[in-house]
Amino acid sequence: MIGSDQNRSCGLRWGLLLALAGALALTLAGCSSLNLHPWHTERLTEEFTADRADEIQSFDDYRALENRLFDQLDQEVYAQTETGPAHTLVRYSRGSAADPQVRQPNWNRSFELTADRPVGGVLLLHGMSDSPYSLRALGESLHRRGFWVVGLRLPGHGTAPSGLKFVQTEDMAAAVRLAAIHLAAKVGSRPIHLVGYSTGAPLSLAFALDALEGQAAPEPASLVLISPAIGLHSAAALAKWKRRMSVLPGLGGMAWLSVEQEFDPYKYNSFATNAAEQVHRMTRAVSRRVARRAGTHPDRVLPPTLVLKSTVDATVSTNAVVDRLLGRLAPNRHELILFDINRLAANTLLLTANPAPLTDRLMGSEDLPFALTLVSNAGPETRAVVARRKAAHTAEVSQTEELDLAWPVGVISLSHVALPFPPDDPLYGRRPPGSKDALFLGQMDIRGERNLFKLSPNWLLRLRHNPFYSYLEARVLAWIERANGQ
Numbered sequence: 001m002i003g004s005d006q007n008r009s010c011g012l013r014w015g016l017l018l019a020l021a022g023a024l025a026l027t028l029a030g031c032s033s034l035n036l037h038p039w040h041t042e043r044l045t046e047e048f049t050a051d052r053a054d055e056i057q058s059f060d061d062y063r064a065l066e067n068r069l070f071d072q073l074d075q076e077v078y079a080q081t082e083t084g085p086a087h088t089l090v091r092y093s094r095g096s097a098a099d100p101q102v103r104q105p106n107w108n109r110s111f112e113l114t115a116d117r118p119v120g121g122v123l124l125l126h127g128m129s130d131s132p133y134s135l136r137a138l139g140e141s142l143h144r145r146g147f148w149v150v151g152l153r154l155p156g157h158g159t160a161p162s163g164l165k166f167v168q169t170e171d172m173a174a175a176v177r178l179a180a181i182h183l184a185a186k187v188g189s190r191p192i193h194l195v196g197y198s199t200g201a202p203l204s205l206a207f208a209l210d211a212l213e214g215q216a217a218p219e220p221a222s223l224v225l226i227s228p229a230i231g232l233h234s235a236a237a238l239a240k241w242k243r244r245m246s247v248l249p250g251l252g253g254m255a256w257l258s259v260e261q262e263f264d265p266y267k268y269n270s271f272a273t274n275a276a277e278q279v280h281r282m283t284r285a286v287s288r289r290v291a292r293r294a295g296t297h298p299d300r301v302l303p304p305t306l307v308l309k310s311t312v313d314a315t316v317s318t319n320a321v322v323d324r325l326l327g328r329l330a331p332n333r334h335e336l337i338l339f340d341i342n343r344l345a346a347n348t349l350l351l352t353a354n355p356a357p358l359t360d361r362l363m364g365s366e367d368l369p370f371a372l373t374l375v376s377n378a379g380p381e382t383r384a385v386v387a388r389r390k391a392a393h394t395a396e397v398s399q400t401e402e403l404d405l406a407w408p409v410g411v412i413s414l415s416h417v418a419l420p421f422p423p424d425d426p427l428y429g430r431r432p433p434g435s436k437d438a439l440f441l442g443q444m445d446i447r448g449e450r451n452l453f454k455l456s457p458n459w460l461l462r463l464r465h466n467p468f469y470s471y472l473e474a475r476v477l478a479w480i481e482r483a484n485g486q
Contacts, residue, residue: 034253038080039092039160039262040270046072047163048155050174059150059182062175063110066153070109073159074101089439091262092160097439100265107133107266108158110179111151113143114186120221120484121187123179124151127198127229128275131158133266134197137422141473145481148186152179154203156275161262164272165255169281176207177216184218191221193480197420198315201228202282205325208302209289222483223305224476227313227416229279230287231320261454264441266427287324294328305334306479308472310414311355312341318358322368331369331392337475338362339414339468340376342407344383363388366395373475375403375468383407385468408467419472421465428464 046069048062056062077092078101087093091100100106108131122142124135132151139149155175156167183192196204204223210216245254253259257276260269294301307321318338326336340359341351362372373389383406389399408430423430425442432440442464446453453460466472 034256034259036259037092037262038077040162040256040259042076042080042160042162043166044069044072044076044159044163047159047166048171048175050168050170053174056178059178062178066110069159077160089261089263091265097437098263098265103265107131107136108153110153111136111139113139113147113149113151115143115146115148117146118148118187118190119146119486120190120480121148121150121183121192122480123176123183123192123194124149125176125194125196125200125203126151126154126157127200127227128279129157129161129164129268129271130198131266133427134420135195135200137425137469138195138420138473138476141477142480145477147480148183150179150183152176154200157268158266161268161270161272164268164275166274167278169278169285172203172278173206176203180207180216180218191484192218193222193224193483194220195224195226195476196228197226198416199229199279199282201225201230202279202286205286205290205302206282209286209293212293212297212300212302220303222303222480224479225305225307226419226472227309227316228307228321228325229283229316230325231283231317231323263439265439283320287320290325290328299330301329302334304479304483305329306337306476307335308337308339308419308475310339310416310419311359312353312413313416315416318355322362326370327368329369332371334369335371335373335479336362337373337375337387337472339419339466340374341413342383342411343377343380345407345410346412363390363397364395366393368392375471377407378402383409387471403468403471405468405471411463411467413463414466414468415463418463418466420469422469422473423465423467425465430465430467 046065048056048065056065078094081087081090081092081094083093083095088096089098090096091098093099095102100108105111111132122139124132124139126132126134132153135151139151143149152175155171156163180192194204194207196202204225207216208220208223211219245251255273257271257273262269290301305326307326309318309321311318321336326334338359341355359374362368363374369392371389371391373387375385375387378384378386385403385405385407387401387403388397389401390397421428426433426438427441429442432438432442444460446460
């Protein structure tokens with residue numbers, strides 16, 4: 001019997017070694033076949049890093065450095081990229097349809113919307129691989145309400161995907177501090193608020209925690225977190241080891257989780273392994289800090305926090321938002337708004353994951369210390385949607401609001417990337433803009449043979465705008481204005 005166990009153990013070890021060898025062989029093959037371009041390989045040295053704090057001491061300094069960074073991008077990436085009709089969908093081909101430099105303004109850069117008599121300030125923080133464009137529409141609406149708005153370009157972003165190979169959490173956090181100090185100086189004693197989208201959410205939380213603990217200023221009056229990166233898939237923990245292996249000879253391709261064509265003017269399609277590692281670092285650190293502060297300051301863990309999220313999200317976890325964030329906060333100060341799937345159109349037999357058990361559990365719970373709103377079909381036979389809201393510590397729906405909105409035909413759910421973009425967004429919206437020459441990456445109805453189109457089926461299927469954006473915007477404006485004392 002003992003010999004049998006030893007043989008079994010030996011067999012398992014050999015099996016594991018063979019599996020690892022096979023995985024390594026596949027990785028090497030993949031590394032050698034990667035089609036890398038200057039935007040994947042060039043390191044832009046004019047990027048902001050936390051260790052440049054002595055040189056870059058203000059947000060004005062940051063933007064001056066940003067100007068030099070974009071000059072360097074022009075010299076080291078654009079200058080190496082061919083132009084002409086064959087490259088019209090190459091982001092870094094000068095003058096192409098995908099070239100963000102032909103668009104005014106270039107929303108890859110930090111932007112500032114000023115006000116003569118600001119009622120308050122709002123700092124917008126985009127997600128990993130995104131740009132300030134992702135929160136542009138919301139920022140413009142806040143500005144129309146009298147807020148001084150700063151849309152920060154996070155380090156490593158808005159230029160070339162190679163920036164994601166080098167950016168560190170500390171660099172992004174240092175940039176957030178510069179922008180927040182600048183914003184506070186512009187609005188004086190008026191409140192400031194942080195809006196964080198995806199990775200911008202843990203950055204917002206980290207800054208708020210620093211401010212509450214006396215390590216940063218100013219203290220935010222409220223937080224708005226959209227598709228927040230609070231909990232990731234467990235495989236994200238492996239990014240650190242994959243990135244470390246990428247420095248070994250022949251394994252340079254492991255520095256990338258994906259290498260794709262770059263045709264989106266405001267978002268990288270390629271994704272560096274280091275980027276996943278940094279998001280994983282952020283989410284774990286913020287989760288630990290929230291738990292620790294909930295133990296020491298249970299009545300005031302965070303400023304009033306509004307979270308908006310799709311029930312189905314291939315990037316971040318709804319359970320993590322509940323268990324690691326909102327469930328740890330003081331009652332009656334925070335709210336979660338969930339956008340359900342289209343119950344009329346979604347055949348649950350065809351879904352890989354049905355969010356109904358989650359939403360039923362949350363709506364039926366009497367233990368949640370936060371308010372919950374579910375945006376869902378008004379009934380099983382209609383595409384019209386309503387917002388059902390219940391207060392903290394109750395399972396009773398206290399308000400059902402008819403939204404005069406409906407699921408578009410053919411749309412089954414929102415997505416991680418859809419929430420902050422209105423249906424009329426000229427790039428990601430429901431319909432192409434009027435000009436036939438304008439690049440459009442929104443809802444496309446394309447059919448044909450497989451492996452014919454350059455875009456992956458997953459890319460085409462993912463919704464990129466929010467048909468219920470008007471409701472999202474109204475709730476965000478109301479939340480910030482209420483916290484602002486208006």
